[in-house]
Amino acid sequence: MVRLTVQRQAILDLINRSNQHWDAEELARCLGENGEQLGIATVYRGLAALENAGLIQSIQLADKKRYERADKGHHDHLVCIKCGDIEEFCDNKIESRQQQVAQDRLFQMTGHQLLIFGVCQSCSNDSQESKNL
Amino acid sequence: MVRLTVQRQAILDLINRSNQHWDAEELARCLGENGEQLGIATVYRGLAALENAGLIQSIQLADKKRYERADKGHHDHLVCIKCGDIEEFCDNKIESRQQQVAQDRLFQMTGHQLLIFGVCQSCSNDSQESKNL
DNA sequence: CGGAGAATGATAACCATTATCAATATCAAC
DNA sequence: GTTGATATTGATAATGGTTATCATTCTCCG
Incomplete structure (x- = not known):
């Protein structure tokens, strides 16, 4: 069973509030600046879980994966x-x-x-x- | 000036002789088994040089880059x-x-x-x- | 031949991502 | 609410593909 924890909710909210294509590092930094400090591993796992649940989507670039809102289809x-x-x-x-x-x-x-x-x-x-x- | 050395020729030949999508590791191993032992760095540089020259082409997968013949377009x-x-x-x-x-x-x-x-x-x-x- | 520029190869470094593991949080059942 | 099973977290080590470094060797032109 997958849980939508406060950490994951924070990730999801940030992505949903923006139109950017975030990488894990950027996301962690931005969350940290907004008082939601997450371990980098938690960010990676959260992103994977959210994508799996269809709540966000990603594109695989040469160097890294970038995540964005799923509600745009x-x-x-x-x-x-x-x-x-x-x-x-x-x-x-x-x-x-x-x-x-x-x-x-x-x-x-x-x-x-x-x-x-x-x-x-x-x-x-x-x-x-x-x-x- | 870019040179087509024997090492690079060996890489090019192997790719042109096959229809596979090679990664650097596979290529180095196969060359080694055929008596053309190359340093792994040489393989990476050779592949980059050959692609740059338009002699081979590549696709970027999630985990690694794979190279193939360019003559198929x-x-x-x-x-x-x-x-x-x-x-x-x-x-x-x-x-x-x-x-x-x-x-x-x-x-x-x-x-x-x-x-x-x-x-x-x-x-x-x-x-x-x-x-x- | 001599020398400038390019390539090689061994290996260290890089960097995004995943694995590990002990500590903590969550949820369902009692 | 307590308990216990399960999931998550976070710090950090490890992984794996790729690039950087650097001394040595090769190539080619004059």
Whole structure:
């Protein structure tokens, strides 16, 4: 049996109150600054438990896992390779296509992750400026 | 200037001769068994250099990076959550849709990675059998 | 040949995450 | 409320993939 303890509630609240993609470290730090100091292991376990329960969701980046609210439903991500910023987008057409592919292969799809890498608008502007110096 | 040394050639050859998705460890072991013993750091650096040069390509899984031939061009992957097996598939429709999305967002797309998680046919059959015991 | 730049290999370091374990909290049944 | 079974916590050690360090070796151009 899984318990929704005060520690886990604190994690869940913080994530639900924001639109960020948190990693465990950031979350622990932010909670600490708000008087909710948790052991880092507790944060990791809490995140895993909450994700398992479907209360939060995550994306697996190259270096670390990042967690976000689940109440926005599934979506995909644009990851800026310069600043690391993460934008979100939904596209039903991509999704239905994925399911089609999986079905055709007799593959029982349980989930998916689409990351699009590139340079975000803001970073793109920055490098534009530096060229004009 | 980047050099294509004998060590890197050995890595490249092995990858090009196979259709596997190698991790660094596996590659080093296999090379060792074939009389081409490389330091593990050399393998990592070689893989990075080869990928950089576009001679091989990689996918980033949760735990580790896996490398494969580049001459098949870009494609996406079905990852079995039971046995870890990786199947490949191409779908131009998904691809063009991704580019559309990136363009709409003024996001300069440089690449993408689509992983579809699920249970492969073979694992699916296995669990079917165990039910009938 | 000589020398600059690149690569190698052994190994230490790094860093996100998980395992361990004793202490504590929670909940259900009495 | 007490008890007991089970789950969680937190400090910390351990894990595992990957990168950094650095002395040595290789490669290639002049």
